Amino acid sequence: MTTEASTGRGGLWLEALAGHSAKTVMDTRSILEATVNLGDPSEPVLALTVTPDPASRLPRAAHGEFGLEQAWTIAARIRQSINEDAARGMRRPILAIVDTPGQAFGRLEEQQCISVACAAAVDAYIAARRAGHPLLAFIVGRAISGSFLAHGLQAQRILAINGDGVIMHAMSPQSIARITRRTVEEVIEQAASSMPMSYSIENAHRLGVVHTLIEGISPEAPIPASVSIVKEALCRTLTEIRDEAKRGVRYAARVKDNPSRVGTATIERLMREQWNPDHLKRNQG
């Protein structure tokens, strides 16, 4: 097993869930994969994570960021797995284990169109889901902005540990602190007053963005008891995804009873009512 210093939380959880060492994907040292077996009889799940690579040839992606190499690797690996499974007549579930500080910010990254690389990863995850691979995401650390869009947010279900350092946001508190010249503590405290602005994973759960919170385990140390709790939760979620896919549940159904999502629910209802031109005639009497 690799050490925490080199793998970060994503790698630790990946290896703990798999029960064996992870391997690097397509020679990209910061992308790790392993097979996680879920359920009884067990079913193989392709699990992927992004991890720091201090010796990264692209320095802006050395700390676990989602950069050009990471994005194209994830896109290529997901496409490969879609093709492999299609040839074998199966659709393995895919699990994105999430702990990244964000996308890589840099001049070279923009010049080389990091938006295309990240979009290719998004596109590949969507293609996998549409081909019938159940997609799960499991947040064990930071779920931030573009890196989370490209690795995690296309999942049908997002699970998270409710524990220290597990956060979701569009910008890291460190970045906002630099831009607004406040301390990280001040940023986190002020953000807490607004539910969608909050870093708290509990608020992301209330909003329905994170579907399942796993309580009472440490995100930093995946001890065997924690691993079985997580595997059980993942297994239950897999069943839910498949049930929902069979029933063809619409997005509107998921938000309609959530008091924090009145805005979304209202738009869902009005957009559908007004979609066809004859609603005007109906309204006029």
Place this chain on the structure above:
Amino acid sequence: MTEIPFASVSTFQELSARERLAALLDGGQFRELVGPFDRVGSPWLEPQGLVPQSDDGVVVVRGKTSGHAIVAIAIEAAFEGGSVGEVGGAKIAAALELAAESCRADDPIAALLLLESGGVRLQEANLGLAGIARIQSAIVGLRELAPVVAVVAGPTGCFGGMSLAATLCTWIIGTAHGRLGMNGPEVIEQEAGPDELDATDRELIWKLIGCEARYRQGLIDAFVADNAPSIAKAIGAALAQGVQTPVRLQNAEARLAGLRRDVMPTEAAGTGKVTTGGHRA
């Protein structure tokens, strides 16, 4: 009162979201869906001391362009920098999903996205992110049934999660005033330091992320003059091509190999130490 025909307005980038739609749709005619009179603004801005807008800065209409039935969506750059929050995000996603439903019911309808957006609205961070993820999924879903055309005409440009959304579209049209990039120059400077990128160096920025540069790189599909007739013509040409899978997203493995061969230095650039702007929590 004198009415100025939109087509005679020389520069498209000065038009508001509704004016842009009127200028691009056949006969200037459209029907707005969930418009300002439905009064669905963001529920999250007022508690943060900001004034919401009754359309949340997103205009969704149905009409025709070059004779094709279209759902056209314009983001109003003048409201909160074109940022995507809960309501605006839901409007875009729901409209695209309904267009796909319509296509599946043998009533084909294409989509036009006028994207002037800084990306996620920071005040609605997590709902903005979730909204953009759903927009991305809806674009890919519709793209297989009908063309989805994006226009980046400036002055705001298209950044963050919305640059990924643009990239997922069948076809991207840009003008000399449009910029398309994942991270805005100011954000890069802030995160990585002025040595990485000087956000005040306008020439450098336009060479890096301006639509003309993006066209030469093959990231966007058409580069046209900043006026409505030119943009409308390019939209018509894109729609006439029908359903396609964007080439820019394909061949990930080859792109990875190309990146390693042509772009990445052979050795680690630093010693592996974090020098500036480390993100470690």
